[in-house]
Amino acid sequence: MSAATVLEAHIPGSKSITNRALLLAAAAPGRSRLRAPLVSDDTLAFRAALTDLGTGVRDVGDNGYGYGDGSGYGDGSGEVWEVTGRGTGPVGPGRVWCADAGTAARFLPPFAATGRGEIAFDGSDQLRARPLRPLLEALTGLGAKVSGTGLPFTLTANGLAGGRIELDSGLSSQYLSGLLMAAPLMGGPLTVDVPRLVSRPYVDMTLALMRHFGARVEERGGAITVHPGGYAPADLQIEPDASTASYFFAAAAVTGRTVRVQGLGTGGLQGDTAFVDVLRLAGAEVTRTDDWTEVTGTGPLRGGFTVDMGDISDTFMTMAAIVPLADAPVTITGIAHARLKESDRIAAVAGNLRALGIRVEEGPDRITVHPGVPAPATIDCHRDHRIAMSFSVLALRAAGITLDDPSCVAKTFPGFHGELSRLFG
Template structure:
């Protein structure tokens, strides 16, 4: 038996839940479609449940199977017609996707969310909606609470700067087929291009007529048709398990996440190749094998602007590399659930690691982490990233908010412990 065959035979198989990005986009498109759509293997987490409940609050009929294998959504065939108050909780996609959808309907809709979500900007989106004729009133700092006095949208031509978040653009485009005329959006700046590609692919899957040419996207009226969809495992969540395999020198496979994936964050596996890990992306699965002993190669610079949700995964394990690593292109990560560059840098310093940061970059130097309390900032990705550092370094890192992982993967700690039993040390300390 060859080494590769032996590794494959002994590979750990990770149970990764469905993609949050796919689940919430599919929920919105199903809500706008004519008929009933079945979303199979959806992510069941704080963010997706908040999104589903927000749809219910504006009159969309949803139902679930007893074990959440499938969520059924009966759409309106257009915009919503049940105005009221909508609680978005911590879900940024709800705050960015639902107001444009509401603007295509009728009545007054008020969107609000947690203090954390209120701090996240909405200005580019609200300005674009206003230019299209929507009546929008934002909160004191230009974000939530947001009121939309809806009377339908006629379409038109608008410029939307998406240099801070691609979610503004995705939200506006998904509302496009519900307008009475074509919508053309000029996009002078765009971060996280793979998320736009995901949005366009799903819109087409639900029957939208959308085209793109030289930085301009055009959506034609016509609405959506109900569609059944199987949700892929979440590639962002998979990054923590790929990283865990790399730092422990083991082989791990994520079934259902392969070369046909709609998710750009699968590219994180290719980033791990720079560290000396072996990566195989097949048609229906992806496998990562870490080097023996888990000692990884550093001494490189990588632009992770298009996969910024995974930059923390790399930065958190970078102290275990044999050379420094610089991650660039991530300025927009300062405007997520937390200022993620600052949060990662501060936590690594608390672990005794040398770190340098700039407006859009972070450099992490090799070092031996020391025991520390990790400030999660109520940010699921901070918690999951530093859990992997604790696993790989065998140093007792204490997460100050281990439960915040429920935003995207409530069973994260349990699954990491199932695959890597030594993580029980970390889990005991966290609880």
Template sequence: MHADPLPRTARIPGSKSITNRALLLAAAADGTSTLRAPLVSEDTLAFRKALTDLGATVRAASDESRWTVTGLGGAPRGGGPVWCADAGTAARFLPPFTAAGRGTYRFDGSAQLRARPLRPLVDALDRLGARVRADGGGLPLEITATGLDGGELDLDSSLSSQYLSGLLMAAPLLRTPLTLRPEGLVSRPYVDMTLALMRRFGAGVDAYADRVTIRPGGYRPHALDIEPDASTASYFLAAAAACGRAVSVPGLGTGSLQGDLRFVDVLAKAGARVSVTAEGTTVAGTGRLRGGFDVDMGDISDTFMTFAAIAPLADAPVTIHGIAHARLKESDRVAAVTANLRACGVRVDEGPDRITVHPGTPAPARIACRRDHRIAMSFSVLSLASGVPLVLDDPACVGKTFPGFHAELGRLFPDLLPGGPGGPGAPGGPGVLGAPGVRTSVEEGE
């Protein structure tokens, strides 16, 4: 393996986290907002459809490169069903938005989304005076809204930061100021992103170390360029580090709103050369991965799987901790990574909030994606970097955040495909669907 003299440029779609937050803020604004380079994926389209069902207007350019959103000038009115599909952000962000309005709203989603917890959010809305019915503490739930007053609220944020973000974004639509004190907050960078975007749309925000106070006043329309998705970029940057190549992501640099860009610090710890400038980020592999360290990835837990998947290729064990809340995502991600690495013959020690991955040569295996896009993407990188064929049982699940993932991985690393460019592992090659170097079968996930 060797470092490329010139980095290859990855085509990373827009941030899902920024796209869905900006959609909601634009839908609440009094006027018309423009979102440039939004992510077009299953999650964002489900979120967009839910907002149009609530009365906002979203017009997309013919190539989907620009969405024009005409807002409601406040919270929704009228009520009705809201389908969240698989989108966790829809289930966590939209109930507070509707609770600030008027009408009866019935939320539901896929079986996978129904299994994800909502109890801290339901309890918070109940304490603010909303009428919420949620049998079992999750979806389906019903909200009967007559508007909300603010006040002061302690919020259990140990399971997900999205409960806090949802309440924060609804707060400017309340009748009086709202002060939120998060308890056990995980993934704080996502809350910082929420607050930064709220300010751009004109919200009055006073943030302190232990609490946030939001003043009433609604939102103003705004034109926003959406930066590339840092979580999605992690797969291509990790592939560069593990394969001894160089990859650049333009537009994802020092001004990023996304905490997951800190993933490159983990790659640097593992020996990769990293450059982050105002223009973008570049990672260059050196031909070997260093291990022998512990790393807390709690604040960037959407990328822990990326690093765990390439960790067997390091020269010493790696321990990743602070990731207990990752068990409550699209799947139990700690258990999923552990089981799949063990299926590859890799030794893994698992704890409630940590895993230790030992060096090893992966063996061909069947990867259980559990309908989780991040599991499929992470193990695609392991297959590419190790040269070992892996079978993804649900390659299409990457459509949740990046429908073009498999093709882009093949475009960036065509010479690492089995048989070279156009070989059996290439996109469009014989008998293969999906990731380069990864054999896939189209079967339903868990």
């Protein structure tokens, strides 16, 4: 295949958009249609949790990615999900199983707090280890009763009146997004003062989707105010997942190929589209239009730079994993909050690179990776889909790399290995 051939990567829908849109549609009175949702472990867990809370969700059509036939993903395989919302918070008693989905644990408790009754939340051991205290303390401050400081916990709701609170979102932007999405269902306006915030693009995504579903939102200084009045049903075309696309763009950069992703254009909602700017720093050629993004590898990766990836931290592993192929070290900063994800991602990346014989230095919020020739080794995925996907890209150029848990990619892209092999195998 010539370098001039454009490889069209088939990237499924954005997890971040899918789960936000599911919640907003559930909070709107009537039917909304979500086109091209992501069908994966996390989104199906989120969908199941909403149905357990009384939201109707049904499939329409086929998603075109083959997840619906014999893949074990059950009824979550539709090209269109039709959501029938109640327009109010849920009514207990109820139980919510969040599985491994951090968005379920951060988005659904505020939604539940706007309803009535007792609802118990729990999740996997991996999710239990992730922090929830700032969110639960905020809900308590707004009038909800919460037993516990993390999973498992029980929430007793009697509606929320709104008000003004301060929420430190220095550990996760999902706390803020969860509260903001619940705010239109409160009795009065909610103003949130945000002294620290990581991953600001995800909050921008939340606000844009809230407005799409009819919410009234204002920003002034470091505060965000959401007015009561609920949501209106709306249809939404879900963009391809920009975080998932990062692996295929990185693969183009290290193999000298050209990869294009349709539907991931300049007007999209996802901050992780900025990952291609990091690849541009490393020497790749990048073209973006209103309708698609394309990356072409132009030769050996260039290193010798420092880049703050705090706003796009879900993609820092993609870059770190391919730096051994560069001509100089690369330092990635601003990523302290990545230590609190599905794994301690800085430590996981550093440990796996060292197992490959690559020199690495790490700090609380940074990692420096040096060039080198990776030795054969088995990657410890830590049950983390992004570790598995990132090192799969390096394996395109380094023999003898295997994954101890290749199936963990099902959290966000069950067909990942097949698609990577189709394009680069």
